Amino acid sequence: MKKIFTRPEALKDAPNHYCPGCGHGIAHRLIAEIVDETGIRERVIGVAPVGCAVVAYDYWNFDCSEAAHGRALAVATAIKRLRPQNIVFTYQGDGDLAAIGTNETIHAANRGENLTVIFINNAIYGMTGGQMAPTTLVGQKTATTPSGREGKGHGYPLKISEILSLLPGVCYVERVSFQDPQHVLKAKAAIKQAFLNQIKGQGFSLVEILSPCPTYWGMSPKDALDWTRDVMQKEFPLGKIK
Amino acid sequence: MSEKRILMSGNEAIAEGAIRAGCAFYAGYPITPQNELIAYMAKNMPKAGRVFIQAESELAAINMVYGASAAGFRAMTSSSSPGISLKQEGISYISGAQLPAIIVNIMRGGPGLGNIAPAQSDYFQATRGGGHGDYRLIVLAPASVQEAYDLTREGFALADKYRIAVMILGDGVLGQMMEPVTLAGKNAGKPLPKRWALTGCKDRKPNVVKSFFMAEGGLEKANLDLQKKYKIIEKKEKRYEGLFLKDAELILVAYGTTARIAKNALFRLRGKGRKVGLIRPISLWPFPADAFRMPGRKARYLTVEMSYGQMVEDVKLSSGCAEVDFLGRSGGGIPGEEEIVNKVNRMMI
Numbered sequence: 001m002k003k004i005f006t007r008p009e010a011l012k013d014a015p016n017h018y019c020p021g022c023g024h025g026i027a028h029r030l031i032a033e034i035v036d037e038t039g040i041r042e043r044v045i046g047v048a049p050v051g052c053a054v055v056a057y058d059y060w061n062f063d064c065s066e067a068a069h070g071r072a073l074a075v076a077t078a079i080k081r082l083r084p085q086n087i088v089f090t091y092q093g094d095g096d097l098a099a100i101g102t103n104e105t106i107h108a109a110n111r112g113e114n115l116t117v118i119f120i121n122n123a124i125y126g127m128t129g130g131q132m133a134p135t136t137l138v139g140q141k142t143a144t145t146p147s148g149r150e151g152k153g154h155g156y157p158l159k160i161s162e163i164l165s166l167l168p169g170v171c172y173v174e175r176v177s178f179q180d181p182q183h184v185l186k187a188k189a190a191i192k193q194a195f196l197n198q199i200k201g202q203g204f205s206l207v208e209i210l211s212p213c214p215t216y217w218g219m220s221p222k223d224a225l226d227w228t229r230d231v232m233q234k235e236f237p238l239g240k241i242k
Numbered sequence: 243m244s245e246k247r248i249l250m251s252g253n254e255a256i257a258e259g260a261i262r263a264g265c266a267f268y269a270g271y272p273i274t275p276q277n278e279l280i281a282y283m284a285k286n287m288p289k290a291g292r293v294f295i296q297a298e299s300e301l302a303a304i305n306m307v308y309g310a311s312a313a314g315f316r317a318m319t320s321s322s323s324p325g326i327s328l329k330q331e332g333i334s335y336i337s338g339a340q341l342p343a344i345i346v347n348i349m350r351g352g353p354g355l356g357n358i359a360p361a362q363s364d365y366f367q368a369t370r371g372g373g374h375g376d377y378r379l380i381v382l383a384p385a386s387v388q389e390a391y392d393l394t395r396e397g398f399a400l401a402d403k404y405r406i407a408v409m410i411l412g413d414g415v416l417g418q419m420m421e422p423v424t425l426a427g428k429n430a431g432k433p434l435p436k437r438w439a440l441t442g443c444k445d446r447k448p449n450v451v452k453s454f455f456m457a458e459g460g461l462e463k464a465n466l467d468l469q470k471k472y473k474i475i476e477k478k479e480k481r482y483e484g485l486f487l488k489d490a491e492l493i494l495v496a497y498g499t500t501a502r503i504a505k506n507a508l509f510r511l512r513g514k515g516r517k518v519g520l521i522r523p524i525s526l527w528p529f530p531a532d533a534f535r536m537p538g539r540k541a542r543y544l545t546v547e548m549s550y551g552q553m554v555e556d557v558k559l560s561s562g563c564a565e566v567d568f569l570g571r572s573g574g575g576i577p578g579e580e581e582i583v584n585k586v587n588r589m590m591i
């Protein structure tokens with residue numbers, strides 16, 4: 001009998017700590033599948049964020065580094081420069097990549113570092129209890145915007161992917177979503193592209209994933225998926241940005 | 243390797259020492275008075291086939307050093323006081339993850355933006371922690387350009403040996419003054435094999451470099467491991483220079499640039515028959531407590547610093563003397579030879 005669904009070798013056989021319906025688990029698996037498919041498990045090095053995915057290295061079955069909150073791209077820059085034969089990627093939430101780490105993000109991109117960035121946009125700070133993220137939508141209620149985010153004063157949803165796409169050092173930027181299985185497959189194709197770009201030495205590639213956080217959106221997992229499709233996408237349109 | 247003596251600034255000597263010690267990665271951000279160091283690295287690291295990055299901030303630079311070290315390479319960053327404050331996050335993570343690294347602080351005046359005059363007022367920050375958590379750095383304080391070169395090389399060996407961050411603590415005078423240097427000296431040793439490094443998990447289980455220990459008891463165990471390591475370092479790695487300690491009735495205590503001034507004062511005072519000695523701590527952590535614990539000694543101590551007495555506490559603790567005299571300035575002033583001589587003369591009446 002042919003086995004058509006199995007755990008990728010790049011994923012450990014370990015129960016994860018994510019909430020039901022969370023997008024992090026899907027993203028971890030997609031990365032693991034791609035690592036297997038491209039045959040890079042023995043030379044890939046992941047850099048985990050500070051955020052809900054802080055212990056991503058407990059789930060991935062390959063070398064990983066922790067980075068301080070927001071500094072993943074500084075850490076990854078050095079690893080890749082010293083080990084150009086290795087495939088180095090960062091995995092970062094919106095707070096990590098687009099608030100505390102904006103400087104590291106923009107400058108790594110601007111230097112055209114040959115890196116792959118998986119950017120989980122869940123419009124919220126998950127790990128610390130549902131506070132406003134730079135990507136939180138206008139009107140969205142969070143622990144620190146109890147009456148809903150207002151653009152003036154709180155800031156507007158930050159479109160970091162569009163900003164990065166303006167930089168000459170950046171090779172590829174695409175925004176994808178986990179809203180339904182078809183879109184998950186599209187997301188996988190984009191992530192794969194971002195890894196292949198690095199393997200071919202083409203430079204800085206980033207995939208932004210609209211990823212559900214049912215817990216701090218205060219929704220069921222199903223409603224959270226629909227919200228990424230019906231609401232989030234209006235602010236963050238899908239597709240290839242660069 | 244050339245045994246020729248060449249004229250260099252302290253900043254350049256540290257940079258050359260690092261390159262000759264096999265430093266594979268350097269990242270820094272410009273700040274006076276250590277700009278000659280970053281410029282030297284920009285020019286000479288690529289020539290030696292190494293990686294040089296001008297980072298977007300000191301925060302990025304230290305986190306790059308974290309990555310470089312995690313990848314198994316010898317790595318260094320340098321800065322001056324305000325930039326070192328910014329690096330404290332990364333220094334704490336490097337310490338928690340037990341990564342070897344070299345951090346150079348060519349101190350200037352503070353607090354705040356302070357000024358660009360030489361100072362020694364980051365002593366507490368360097369020796370007590372600076373960042374969060376229970377950690378220590380090995381802190382080495384050169385007093386000459388030659389020693390800046392030698393201690394940088396030795397720093398790399400210590401960092402590898404103990405998987406610890408080593409700080410080279412100098413000041414603006416040392417960084418910018420020119421002296422002849424012999425470019426050989428103590429061996430920095432071959433980089434040790436780093437089985438924990440991130441290289442890709444070929445033929446082994448995956449490695450993880452981290453400072454995060456959430457499981458019950460995990461962090462306490464990691465911290466106890468650090469403490470064990472620090473105890474060994476305290477035992478084995480104390481360094482100092484002692485002069486005329488046998489019969490000294492008054493002992494000057496000074497490190498780095500102020501130790502040079504104190505030494506000049508000492509020779510003048512000895513010339514006048516004053517029984518004065520000098521302890522020059524070379525490792526500020528671990529502090530050379532043994533130098534203060536000679537049986538039967540009844541000397542008084544006078545610390546001389548370019549700070550308002552940050553080292554006095556360590557001298558008190560090491561010597562057991564409740565009263566330790568102090569002469570110091572910071573914010574632009576350097577305690578002069580004359581001032582030291584006069585103070586000693588007043589103390590020894």
Ligand SMILES: Cc1ncc(C[n+]2csc(CCOP(=O)(O)OP(=O)(O)O)c2C)c(N)n1
Pocket residue numbers: 050051052053069092093094095096097120122124125126127128133
């Ligand atoms: C320097 C620092 N500041 C703040 C925190 C606390 N903190 C941890 S995760 C986080 C935000 C995480 O949000 P995000 O990056 O969007 O990831 P998510 O948890 O949503 O996946 C914050 C503020 C920290 N660990 N370090």
Ligand code: SF4
Pocket residue numbers: 017018019021022023024052122126127212213214215216
């Ligand atoms: S809080 Fe949100 S982002 Fe974090 S694990 Fe739960 S659902 Fe996922």
